[in-house]
Structure formats: structure tokens, C-alpha cells
Amino acid sequence: MSKNVKVNVEYLTRVEGHGNIVVNVKNGKLEECRLDIVESPRFFEGMLRGRSIFEAQHITSRICGICACGHTLASIQAAEDAIGFQPTEQTIKLRKLLLHLENLDSHILHIYLLVAPDLLGVKSFVPLIHTHNDVVRRALRMKKACNDVCDILVGRHVHPISAIVGGFTKLPKEKELDAMLEILESIQVDMAPTIELGASLKFPEFQRETEYVGLVNDTDEYPLLQGDIGSTDGLRMDKHDYKKITNEFIVPHSSAKHTKASRDSYMVGALARVNLNFEKLHPKAKKVANAIGLKPITANPFLNTAAQLIECIHSLEDSIKILKEFKNEGIDYAQAITVGLNENGQIPVKAGKGVGAVEVPRGILFHEYEVDNKGKIINANCIIPTGQNLNNIEYDMKKLVPEVLDKKQDEITLLMEMLVRAYDPCISCSAHFLDVKYIDC
């Protein structure tokens, strides 16, 4: 006999990402604590095989809708390195501008729409529309500004069009430089209340020393696009040796590989960059960092959000500086280049291997390509910042849980979610992406 069973179970909060925190405490002692990554592999490296090096940036930008520009730039850098192409100073400077805009856009998203609701005591940014309407409007205004400037610079922010191997297909005209400058200067006004908001947020007290990894250089520039790989434990190596840093390994509970360098785990991202390159930040950024007490080496991962705030100031000020320099020095429009798939052999191609190492919002991103003498990709490897942070998050959780076992289960759940969110993991919609499962607690 057939019967109908009423259930009414909601799945959406379990959907917005692919991670589960598993906590197993027996007799007041933590037996197991892990972050399961259950999303399916996406096989981008496989998709790249056999494709032209000149379309790799368009394919790999699809890895992420938030870090699309970062993937584009890491891909282009790896491609140019593989075929031995040296971009011009103007191209490099425009790429730095693009990276700043993406960092700013992504950090604003994280600070305002993902972290602030936790710290303002609401479940998502939607209730903030009623309780903190000005905050939501400011966040959207700042995000729109970044998107609008990216539209002018590379056609669009999500999956940019004009940034290619060899340079840019289209270079901003003088009136477009004016428009970009005007937009960015307009959100300088919004930065003051953003700093106020950041300073007012109460981050949980927690300390765990770890190794911080990011780009380093010997100049005064805060390295985002170029540099060696360095760590707070004193590692320094050329980007081509990135595998000696990442040392990827497989764990059974995660479809994403884990990494480790000098210690059991390491952290990448804004906090790692600030810890490594604090002195190279824009003076305004450093001033705010000092005011909110963020200084190297900060070992509280929750303060990654504060480090992002500091980077917002740096990226905005540096973007304005770059645009002013372009306005004063002018742009060499003869450098605009249309390559397509290089059917006309505009760019000389040779067989080789190349690496791109770029600081994107969530940390250092690696792309490596091996190409044949026709510019076809033979092998590819992409190592994403969130993957590099997973192991470190687990070690943080293992230290955090025993320290908060006296709290109620829902408070522990929130703290664990906040910890993972502090890393700004690029698992889609991380606002409420986690299932926290307790076993025998």
C-alpha cells in the first residue's frame, strides 16, 4: 500500500558551498575535528590540455566569478613565462591596477556582506537592509564603483575580455582615465565609514602561530603581481619553485588537496601579506593598521578581515596613484594588441614551461603551463589559495574547539563558521555554507 510521508526539510543553507565541519568530542576531549570539502573536482587543468596558450586566460578566469581577474593575470603570466614573452612596463602597470581593483572589490564583498552580519548579530546581509541600510548601500556603492572601473579597463570585471597574453586589446582613452579616477575618488569618501565599521567590529580573541606565505620582493612596492615566494619562517624562493612551498598532499575527507611548507600548515591571504609586507603598505593603510592594532606578526586568523580592510585602503590609494601617473605620463596607444589565437604569429612562440604567481584576494595563486612549440598546452597546474588554507583552518579548529568547549553548542557552531569565513574561502556563497556536525558531543 502506498502512503505519503510529510517531511518539510530545508536544504538551501546546506547548499551554498560544499564544506562540512565535523567535530567529535568525547568526555570533554576533542577526538576529531576536520573540514570536509565535498565539492566535486572541476578538472580545469584537463580542460586546458590541447588548447592554445592564447585562450588559457579566458578558460581559467571561469574558475571563479570573484577572482576572475586574478586567474586571468596568473594565467597570462604563466603563458608569457612559458613562451618567453616580456610584457612592457605599461602593460605591467595596467595589470597591477586591475589586480588592485579586484582585491578591493572582493574585500568589500567579504567585509560588508559576509563578515559584518556575523559581527552585527544577524544571519545574513539581508536583515541589514532594514537595520543598517546605510551600510548595505555603501557596500553596494563601493562594489559598483570597482565593477564600473573594471568595465572601463578590461570590458567587464567578471571574466575580463581585453587583458590577454601580450598586453591589452584596448587601452583606456584620456576621458576613460578621467572617468576611472572620478569613480575611485568618489569612494574615497566611503572609506572613512568603512574604516569606522571595521574598527568597531569585535573579532573573537584567538591566537595560533603559523607560517604566513606570500609574494615578497626587494623593492618598496607591496607585491601583488610580481615577486619571489616568501614566508614568515624565512623561506624565500623563485616562483618556479612553488611546488617546494605547496607540497600538496591528499587527505581522505577533502576533494581539495592540502598543502604545507616549513610547518604542518601555512596561511595565505590578506593577513599573510600584511604580516610579510607591512612596511610596504600605503602610509594611509599603515596609519589605520596602527590605529586598530594590527601589526606584524598578527597570529589571530579572525583578523584576516581587518587585514583586508587595510588592503582596501592600500589598493584604493595605489589605484588612484597609478591612474594619476597615466594621466600625467600619457598612454602609448601603439601598444594595444589584438592576438586572437595568434594565427598570424604576431607573438613568437617556443616550447617551454612557465609559472604565474599572483596575489589574489584570498592569497597567492599559482598557474603553471607546459606548452609545445605551437603554443598548445601539454600540461597545466593551478593551485588555488583556498586550497592552501584548508590545512591551516583545520589546525586552527583543533586549537579553537578545546578552548571554547564550555560554550553552548550554537555558540561553538557560530565561532567555527566565523573562523572558516574569516579566511574568506572561495567556496561559493560562504555566508552560510557550512554544516557543522557534532558527533557524540
Add this chain to the structure above:
Amino acid sequence: MHEMHVIKNLFQDLLKLADENNTRKITNVYLKMGLFTEINPEILTYFFKEQGKGTPLESAKLHFADSDMRELKLVSFDCE
């Protein structure tokens, strides 16, 4: 990207409920799905069929009802 995870959770619940209700076979599963869920019903149905092989859900049909809310709910199921 999300659909496989949804199906995994959905199956976990359905198989547990099927066991609790002493059923051999689930014939229909009724979901309510709203806007902006980032879930594709076609892909969800594909994973539902694949995951169902060799389980009490093997020949079950998935039914979707629209919703104005941003939600994805398992409303009920028919079983024998």
C-alpha cells in the same frame, strides 16, 4: 556544482526516513524550489537518477513545485 551535494543530503534523509517507515520503495519525491537557489533542476534530476541506482529510490520520480521564497525544501514523499 551544488546539485551533487544537495542530492547527497537528500538521499541521506530519504533513506533514513524510508527505513523508519519500513518501506521497500520510494515512488515519488516532492520538492519545493524557489528563486535564486543557484540549483539547476535538470542537473538535480540527473544526479537523483544516478544516485538512486540500487537503492529504494531507484525508480522514484522527482517533482518540483514553484515557490516565491529563496528555498529548496523536501516537502514529502510517496512510498510503498
